[in-house]
Amino acid sequence: MTPISDAALAVARPCRAGHRCVAKSLPVPLRERGTWYADEPGFIRTLERDLEAHVEHRGLVTRHIAAAYSSGAPRILQYAHAGVEVPSRPNIPVLVEFHEFPLYPTYGRHPRDYPRVYADLGADSPHRLGGDALCIYHPDDPPERTWQHSDGLALLFNLAANHLFFEAYWREHDMWLNDEAGHNLSPAR
Amino acid sequence: MYTLEQPVPPSPFSRAASLEAILEAARHRIEVTDAELDAARKRRAMLASALLAEFRGSEVYVNGSIAHGDALDPLTDVDLGVIVAEAVETHGPGKRGCSDLQERAANAIKAALRPEFENLRVEHRSRKRSILVRFGDPVTPGQTDFTADVIIAVDNTDADDNRGLWIPRYMGWDRSHPQEHTRLVLHANARSLSTYARTVRLLKHWNRANGKPLCSWNIKALGLDVLDESRPLLSSLDVWFTHAIRSLRVGLTEDPAGVAPKPISINEKMTRTEVVDRLEKAHRLLRQSITYEDAGFGAMAHESLAKMFNDPEMLPYPDEKVVRAEAARKFTRDRTAAQSVATPAAGVTATIGVNVGAEGRPARNVRSWSDKHIR
Numbered sequence: 001m002t003p004i005s006d007a008a009l010a011v012a013r014p015c016r017a018g019h020r021c022v023a024k025s026l027p028v029p030l031r032e033r034g035t036w037y038a039d040e041p042g043f044i045r046t047l048e049r050d051l052e053a054h055v056e057h058r059g060l061v062t063r064h065i066a067a068a069y070s071s072g073a074p075r076i077l078q079y080a081h082a083g084v085e086v087p088s089r090p091n092i093p094v095l096v097e098f099h100e101f102p103l104y105p106t107y108g109r110h111p112r113d114y115p116r117v118y119a120d121l122g123a124d125s126p127h128r129l130g131g132d133a134l135c136i137y138h139p140d141d142p143p144e145r146t147w148q149h150s151d152g153l154a155l156l157f158n159l160a161a162n163h164l165f166f167e168a169y170w171r172e173h174d175m176w177l178n179d180e181a182g183h184n185l186s187p188a189r
Numbered sequence: 190m191y192t193l194e195q196p197v198p199p200s201p202f203s204r205a206a207s208l209e210a211i212l213e214a215a216r217h218r219i220e221v222t223d224a225e226l227d228a229a230r231k232r233r234a235m236l237a238s239a240l241l242a243e244f245r246g247s248e249v250y251v252n253g254s255i256a257h258g259d260a261l262d263p264l265t266d267v268d269l270g271v272i273v274a275e276a277v278e279t280h281g282p283g284k285r286g287c288s289d290l291q292e293r294a295a296n297a298i299k300a301a302l303r304p305e306f307e308n309l310r311v312e313h314r315s316r317k318r319s320i321l322v323r324f325g326d327p328v329t330p331g332q333t334d335f336t337a338d339v340i341i342a343v344d345n346t347d348a349d350d351n352r353g354l355w356i357p358r359y360m361g362w363d364r365s366h367p368q369e370h371t372r373l374v375l376h377a378n379a380r381s382l383s384t385y386a387r388t389v390r391l392l393k394h395w396n397r398a399n400g401k402p403l404c405s406w407n408i409k410a411l412g413l414d415v416l417d418e419s420r421p422l423l424s425s426l427d428v429w430f431t432h433a434i435r436s437l438r439v440g441l442t443e444d445p446a447g448v449a450p451k452p453i454s455i456n457e458k459m460t461r462t463e464v465v466d467r468l469e470k471a472h473r474l475l476r477q478s479i480t481y482e483d484a485g486f487g488a489m490a491h492e493s494l495a496k497m498f499n500d501p502e503m504l505p506y507p508d509e510k511v512v513r514a515e516a517a518r519k520f521t522r523d524r525t526a527a528q529s530v531a532t533p534a535a536g537v538t539a540t541i542g543v544n545v546g547a548e549g550r551p552a553r554n555v556r557s558w559s560d561k562h563i564r
Contacts, residue, residue: 055466055469055470056470059463059466087489087512088492088512088513126559127558127559130560137555138555141555145555146553146555147553147555151551154550155551155553158550159552161546162552165516165520168513169513169516169517172513176557177520177521178556179556179557180557181556181557182558
């Protein structure tokens with residue numbers, strides 16, 4: 001895979017001045033070399049294994065390791081899709097981020113199974129997380145109703161495409177086509 | 190009255206009338222007008238006269254999109270060649286190069302055409318193959334110019350294999366058979382009742398709007414293998430893509446005339462794998478459009494075809510609200526039809542996931558939510 005260009009990151013990634021301020025105020029764990037889950041053997045291969053097999057994703061996804069701050073800071077594994085297909089809309093770029101030490105709530109899920117998914121920034125939607133990430137699945141649902149890293153990225157990109165369509169339909173009809181979960185979760189879990 | 194649960198039933202005639210009609214309209218948008226063709230042919234004839242006056246006893250041949258009947262709008266160039274009779278013994282492999290002949294041809298063209306085209310320029314030095322004639326006067330309004338590629342050729346008199354001609358390659362010569370190429374193309378057009386030319390025209394436009402993975406001649410050469418009968422355009426495109434992908438997976442396309450020693454080159458900035466990938470992506474969208482229309486989702490079919498061609502001026506997108514309504518109807522229908530799997534531990538009923546849009550891709554039935562109320 002080729003590195004993500006800065007221009008691609010700028011389009012897909014949120015850029016809130018508040019986000020940086022909040023992050024700097026929190027204690028940042030020292031990174032220990034070789035302990036990150038993304039360094040585990042087979043992790044990246046598992047994520048990417050089915051991308052080439054699906055023509056709608058082939059050659060459109062680039063991988064990049066970014067740091068949220070200067071060197072020595074927690075790492076972020078990023079996957080940028082040049083454009084997922086969403087009926088009734090032009091193809092929409094999607095950015096998936098796997099954080100080494102997430103500053104966002106993971107609700108008890110391992111960060112490798114609860115990445116941040118960004119697309120169509122600023123669009124009106126009833127199902128977005130803080131930071132404008134797409135809220136594709138409920139973290140408490142069973143495996144057959146969520147996404148795990150073992151499922152691979154092709155599924156996650158398809159789920160993102162579906163979510164973006166549901167958002168577009170909701171903006172027009174004020175109706176969410178897919179199942180919705182209630183608001184009964186605490187970030188302290 | 191069709192509701193979210195009841196899709197539009199497919200009509201046995203809707204496929205041929207709908208996507209086919211859209212393709213026909215798109216094809217007409219990229220056709221060259223008769224006036225443009227006449228102007229281009231007139232200029233070609235002027236060039237031919239100038240060359241025949243300079244190289245007496247020689248023969249002129251025509252090739253390229255105008256000769257083959259698949260020219261695209263805007264019309265920007267014309268192709269022809271002259272087989273120089275006097276050079277058969279003196280020029281060719283192991284003999285003299287083409288530069289003196291090209292110099293004579295360039296001077297003859299300038300002398301004959303400058304009275305009518307005062308901004309005419311002719312380039313022949315340091316070029317790979319042809320003399321480039323810049324008329325300084327476009328045939329299609331709004332274009333910057335109209336040009337001609339003129340090949341100075343020598344007859345091939347090889348005792349072992351005298352097929353084709355010798356055409357320039359910088360200071361040397363390559364074997365080629367442009368007259369046979371034109372014959373093959375015209376024969377394909379006649380056999381297919383012009384389906385070949387119409388399909389090639391659409392493919393050339395797709396090629397132009399999608400990074401030009403292939404040259405025009407490669408598109409035609411692949412078409413010669415399979416576009417041999419009259420068919421609806423949708424079916425012709427499907428047949429061509431299927432063949433092109435299968436063929437290029439194995440290797441580059443050989444010269445249909447069986448003369449050129451090397452196969453036809455692909456885009457030099459791409460690998461063969463990348464070219465095949467582009468074709469597969471386009472073919473998937475084409476097949477998707479056919480599947481959608483067969484299932485009664487005409488707007489989604491139209492959108493897939495528009496995405497494939499990637500040129501809204503040539504093939505406009507459908508109304509997005511209509512597409513959205515159809516996609517919602519399809520998603521609801523598919524989800525209803527999916528099997529239910531009970532999960533007692535979670536206490537929820539999960540169904541097999543479906544995607545919005547195309548089937549056959551990884552899917553999962555998830556529940557959307559939000560944590561904005563918590564933070």
